[in-house]
Amino acid sequence: MQVETAGVISLSPLGEATGLYHLVLTAPQIAKESGPGQFVMVRCADEQSLDPLLLRPLNIFRYHPAAGRIEIIFRVVGRGTDWLARRRPGDSLSLLGPLGRGFSSLEKYHRILLFAGGTGMPALFGLVEQEGKVGSSTEHNQEFVLLYGARTKEELVFLDLWQAAGVKVLTATDDGSAGFHGTVTGAAEAMRISPGEFDFYCACGPRPMLQAVQELMAKYGIPGELCLEEAMACGIGACMGCVCETVHGYRRVCTDGPVFPAGEVKFS
Amino acid sequence: MQVETAGVISLSPLGEATGLYHLVLTAPQIAKESGPGQFVMVRCADEQSLDPLLLRPLNIFRYHPAAGRIEIIFRVVGRGTDWLARRRPGDSLSLLGPLGRGFSSLEKYHRILLFAGGTGMPALFGLVEQEGKVGSSTEHNQEFVLLYGARTKEELVFLDLWQAAGVKVLTATDDGSAGFHGTVTGAAEAMRISPGEFDFYCACGPRPMLQAVQELMAKYGIPGELCLEEAMACGIGACMGCVCETVHGYRRVCTDGPVFPAGEVKFS
Amino acid sequence: MTTASSLETRVGRVTLKNPVLVASGTFGFAREYERLFPISALGGVMVTGITLEPRAGNPPPRLMETPAGLLNSIGLENPGVHKFIEEELPRLRDLGTEIIVNISGFSLDEYGRLAEILDKETGLAALEVNISCPNVKKGGMTFGVHPESAAAVTRMVRQSTSLPVWVKLSPNVTDIVEIAQAVVDAGADALTLINTLSGMAIDPEKRRPVLGNVFGGLSGPAVKPVALRMIWQVYQAVTVPLVGMGGIINYRDALEFIMAGATAVAIGTGLFLDPFSPLKVIEGLQGFLAKNPEETIRDLIGAAHCSP
Amino acid sequence: MTTASSLETRVGRVTLKNPVLVASGTFGFAREYERLFPISALGGVMVTGITLEPRAGNPPPRLMETPAGLLNSIGLENPGVHKFIEEELPRLRDLGTEIIVNISGFSLDEYGRLAEILDKETGLAALEVNISCPNVKKGGMTFGVHPESAAAVTRMVRQSTSLPVWVKLSPNVTDIVEIAQAVVDAGADALTLINTLSGMAIDPEKRRPVLGNVFGGLSGPAVKPVALRMIWQVYQAVTVPLVGMGGIINYRDALEFIMAGATAVAIGTGLFLDPFSPLKVIEGLQGFLAKNPEETIRDLIGAAHCSP
Ligand SMILES: Cc1cc2nc3c(=O)[nH]c(=O)nc-3n(C[C@H](O)[C@H](O)[C@H](O)COP(=O)(O)OP(=O)(O)OC[C@H]3O[C@@H](n4cnc5c(N)ncnc54)[C@H](O)[C@@H]3O)c2cc1C
Ligand SMILES: Cc1cc2nc3c(=O)[nH]c(=O)nc-3n(C[C@H](O)[C@H](O)[C@H](O)COP(=O)(O)OP(=O)(O)OC[C@H]3O[C@@H](n4cnc5c(N)ncnc54)[C@H](O)[C@@H]3O)c2cc1C
Numbered sequence A, B: 001m002q003v004e005t006a007g008v009i010s011l012s013p014l015g016e017a018t019g020l021y022h023l024v025l026t027a028p029q030i031a032k033e034s035g036p037g038q039f040v041m042v043r044c045a046d047e048q049s050l051d052p053l054l055l056r057p058l059n060i061f062r063y064h065p066a067a068g069r070i071e072i073i074f075r076v077v078g079r080g081t082d083w084l085a086r087r088r089p090g091d092s093l094s095l096l097g098p099l100g101r102g103f104s105s106l107e108k109y110h111r112i113l114l115f116a117g118g119t120g121m122p123a124l125f126g127l128v129e130q131e132g133k134v135g136s137s138t139e140h141n142q143e144f145v146l147l148y149g150a151r152t153k154e155e156l157v158f159l160d161l162w163q164a165a166g167v168k169v170l171t172a173t174d175d176g177s178a179g180f181h182g183t184v185t186g187a188a189e190a191m192r193i194s195p196g197e198f199d200f201y202c203a204c205g206p207r208p209m210l211q212a213v214q215e216l217m218a219k220y221g222i223p224g225e226l227c228l229e230e231a232m233a234c235g236i237g238a239c240m241g242c243v244c245e246t247v248h249g250y251r252r253v254c255t256d257g258p259v260f261p262a263g264e265v266k267f268s
Numbered sequence C, D: 001m002t003t004a005s006s007l008e009t010r011v012g013r014v015t016l017k018n019p020v021l022v023a024s025g026t027f028g029f030a031r032e033y034e035r036l037f038p039i040s041a042l043g044g045v046m047v048t049g050i051t052l053e054p055r056a057g058n059p060p061p062r063l064m065e066t067p068a069g070l071l072n073s074i075g076l077e078n079p080g081v082h083k084f085i086e087e088e089l090p091r092l093r094d095l096g097t098e099i100i101v102n103i104s105g106f107s108l109d110e111y112g113r114l115a116e117i118l119d120k121e122t123g124l125a126a127l128e129v130n131i132s133c134p135n136v137k138k139g140g141m142t143f144g145v146h147p148e149s150a151a152a153v154t155r156m157v158r159q160s161t162s163l164p165v166w167v168k169l170s171p172n173v174t175d176i177v178e179i180a181q182a183v184v185d186a187g188a189d190a191l192t193l194i195n196t197l198s199g200m201a202i203d204p205e206k207r208r209p210v211l212g213n214v215f216g217g218l219s220g221p222a223v224k225p226v227a228l229r230m231i232w233q234v235y236q237a238v239t240v241p242l243v244g245m246g247g248i249i250n251y252r253d254a255l256e257f258i259m260a261g262a263t264a265v266a267i268g269t270g271l272f273l274d275p276f277s278p279l280k281v282i283e284g285l286q287g288f289l290a291k292n293p294e295e296t297i298r299d300l301i302g303a304a305h306c307s308p
């Protein structure tokens, strides 16, 4: 974990009116230390401006330790991400990271189901890419199936990258414009998963999706991990601001998470 | 007076380390209504950012009613002007203006002394350019002498423009790097003005300079006008925030001024 | 369907065409903003604080921008009630919106006389009683910070006029609810809140306070969380309508105040960052209501208090 | 010449190598920031609020960013004083900076017992008494908003420890000077101020308060003008040293507090926008002092009170 001044290499909108952007940064230190499911905090304001005040947490989509780069996918939802979307190549950004307890090693699992909802997708890609880490999916003889949900077809981004990584991709959209017409859990039910077909799952997306995924997978008896979001201030575990309720009491999403074993997080 | 969305045509730094910038904007409505000594209020923050909060008052350096353009010279002193200095051609700015009671008509005067200090200079140029207004200096057979002071040579900008407008320019610098080594009032004293040599003066610059100019000109018995600065909120006379003390009591710099007859403003 | 009447709201006896007012002291006597937009578009105008005698106000500098906020120490510069009636009121009456006159006194008597004098005038919707003024007879503590003196001012104004009496609360108090209750018991028809938070700034180069008056009142987005909390608390304690203000910039801010319990809202500092902000807030509220055709603005008042 | 000792300052009996502390609740037990910079660079660490029993804290969401500010409703989540002594204190003692322990009680008794327990420990510079806690025996009003209860807490702690007692004032009061005087008369060695301003936020889509606890404490640059005003007023009324906080981000903010009367300052929310901000403030102060070789930070304390 460190504060690093990152350089913007590229920033590209994804699709027409999705509000999604793809950001590529030089950040050698952070790239070196990153693992799947970790995130960075990014200052999203002019140096002298105090509004917005806080850093914004964003998942690390890809990290390239050798090239000293990281990639981020973000959606413009407010003033911080709006500011970020107006950066240009050559600009610098202040980053704190990598942060959080990411996904556990998947070494011992073979058939893994991934659930991605919207901007939860980037948190999962490190699991199949794992650049610079011990093993890659093929080496371990692992099979991944990604269930990727979004509001509409245009918001399903980087499908090619997932496919190139050897992942079977199933999509779901709220409006039916691509894949299953409905939620990712709807799509999972439609798959009629047979006992033993999957031995683990990882999920990242909005809370209602995570709750539904957790319930469904519990029914099938498949263990897994969930990656959460919560408003953050320090991002490093000091302020106790980002807690979620778990079976062990309140836990900090920024340091005890953002990834929690399925069954621990109490929804509602 | 109106709110107008202006387009940035160009923004250029003036000199190396002066912190001064020259901004050219399309703002047809404001250009049409402007007069010498008037100013605009500029929002200097991202649309969604609330810091800095208030609009920044900046003098209109030149206005071109036919071309629908205005020009501004500003110095980066804080977060608002810092933001402004990072605009690029094609960006838009939100402007309120033209504002204030500018300089009176100089029609009846013939030999006019102008005192400019630092970023007070732009307020005066309209007096000799007066584009689109009834008369120009030559038509009226007027003579202008500009005493232009700054910290150092580099900060004396657009001297050529003044000279091209037929104005005799004398400079003064704090560090002696150009012209008189000292203040504009020092330079004026060094000129040994003879009785009747000038029949009016106009001054714009920092308060201590205006005070010194007013005192000196009073000694010579020359009438004139001073253009003031004060922190502003509304810029249009509603909030009573920008007052200065005058012989008539408190007066609003934004609407009763920024130009006041010499002798009215109480300094100290 | 969202009609104009979806935005109509009632502050006691006063019907407003929409819930968006402009806050006292920030809009002058509407002379200036009139040049930018039709004042009749507003729910109402709260005119600059009027005193019995003309006042020169505080020495400059009177303004200091702070992070997302504004400190002011205007000191109630105004022409006095008589000149106000002569020179401003006739014009204000014809603006096509509700006119609320903000009054400030430095003794109980002054409040009473102001109310009496204004009672004789037509075209006023209500008096807004600024109780954040220093009580010259009681060593300068402001009336608004103690329930007894706040109630005394309210009673005095109540007795001196048949106009609706809106009392404007100071946020610089330990217990806003206690003050609100005292003032309502004393006869206030509505409460307006919040006035500015007491604050200051120092110039580290000059090593002196920035404001000529040392202290100033903090307004703008910076104070919004405090204002909302007070509206919320007061809404739970009294039944009179509340006019909410403090940092409202856009329609979402206005919604927060309304859902916390405000019947109407006022914009002050927001005007300085965009003179059209009141009109944009009105539009924004209309847009929000348009999403749910059954609903009017009145249905949203205090909506955040009930569980979903 | 500016030497390290130009920055040395004394809060009563406690000598700080520089006037820059980190504020309670924002720095945990220094475990996390330790990974980013050497804690020994700081003037001191005010550790997270400790209670007698472990506390789970308030339900989430606990944070909401506001314009130039932050609302939090952590609710004093902490492991309790015994676990604190066992698991955190040994490490804290060795950090090479002054350790100030922030204590919170829900009854007078609890404050007394906390002070007694901590009195037996070595390596503590002072106790910081958070009097902004609800008094469970008195229907939940916080101790810090009335002079009597604030004084009672101070006396209780004073009697229970020989450590320096710093009392942390709540800004949610009508008259901060009255509280400050009561607390000093009751034996406080220093005052720290301000704690957070009570505030809230509403989510207009959900039509519900954002924070799980409805109300939260506002901190950050938004509150700086209020904090400065209170330091200024208290400095004029009492002679004990003041530790100033509330919205300090850079060295110029720190200078404002020092010139208003603070002997030292603390940074809380500023850490969240730049974890290195305390170090940058220290550097900035050093740079400011370097301009005038005769001057030390001690010469600047209260400097804005005297005319130039
Ligand atoms: C660990 C973590 C990883 C994340 N990774 C990504 C990512 O890879 N890509 C991405 O696009 N987003 C990600 N987010 C969400 C992202 O942090 C928020 O969208 C961002 O902070 C919003 O900032 P803003 O200033 O644009 O919006 P604001 O102006 O702060 O808020 C605008 C709207 O967004 C909502 N919002 C604010 N904060 C959050 C939040 N933390 N989560 C969800 N909604 C929020 C607000 O309620 C409001 O409705 C992540 C969040 C966390 C906690
Ligand atoms: C009528 C008028 C016309 C002006 N015309 C010009 C112009 O043509 N060119 C130009 O460069 N500047 C001009 N100014 C000054 C300009 O408005 C300020 O420099 C600007 O507002 C500073 O904004 P900021 O956010 O960059 O600085 P801030 O962050 O607000 O402040 C930085 C520093 O500047 C000082 N400052 C803030 N406001 C003012 C002010 N109004 N006057 C002087 N110092 C201030 C502060 O005290 C602080 O020390 C004019 C001011 C007025 C009132």
Ligand SMILES: Cc1cc2nc3c(=O)[nH]c(=O)nc-3n(C[C@H](O)[C@H](O)[C@H](O)COP(=O)(O)O)c2cc1C
Pocket (backbone or CB within 6 Å): B239, B241, C023, C024, C025, C026, C048, C049, C050, C070, C072, C074, C076, C102, C130, C168, C194, C195, C196, C218, C219, C220, C221, C223, C245, C246, C247, C248, C266, C267, C268, C269, C270
């Ligand atoms: C420049 C200025 C002048 C003000 N003058 C008055 C006044 O005369 N009387 C009054 O009751 N409130 C006055 N106020 C307070 C505002 O009416 C309002 O209560 C406060 O500013 C909070 O709202 P805002 O954040 O939208 O500005 C003034 C505020 C400002 C900024």
Ligand SMILES: Cc1cc2nc3c(=O)[nH]c(=O)nc-3n(C[C@H](O)[C@H](O)[C@H](O)COP(=O)(O)O)c2cc1C
Pocket (backbone or CB within 6 Å): A239, A241, D023, D024, D025, D026, D048, D049, D050, D070, D072, D074, D076, D102, D130, D168, D194, D195, D196, D218, D219, D220, D221, D223, D245, D246, D247, D248, D266, D267, D268, D269, D270
């Ligand atoms: C997340 C958070 C937690 C806090 N916890 C405590 C606490 O436990 N005890 C306490 O006395 N103050 C607590 N405070 C208040 C701060 O110590 C400080 O007084 C306040 O935030 C103002 O300073 P700032 O604006 O620099 O943050 C907390 C503040 C924040 C933001």
Ligand code: FES
Pocket (backbone or CB within 6 Å): A231, A232, A233, A234, A235, A236, A237, A238, A239, A240, A241, A242, A243, A252, A253, A254, A255
């Ligand atoms: S954000 Fe501070 S503990 Fe998680």
Ligand code: FES
Pocket (backbone or CB within 6 Å): B231, B232, B233, B234, B235, B236, B237, B238, B239, B240, B241, B242, B243, B252, B253, B254, B255
């Ligand atoms: S800035 Fe409002 S009256 Fe001049």
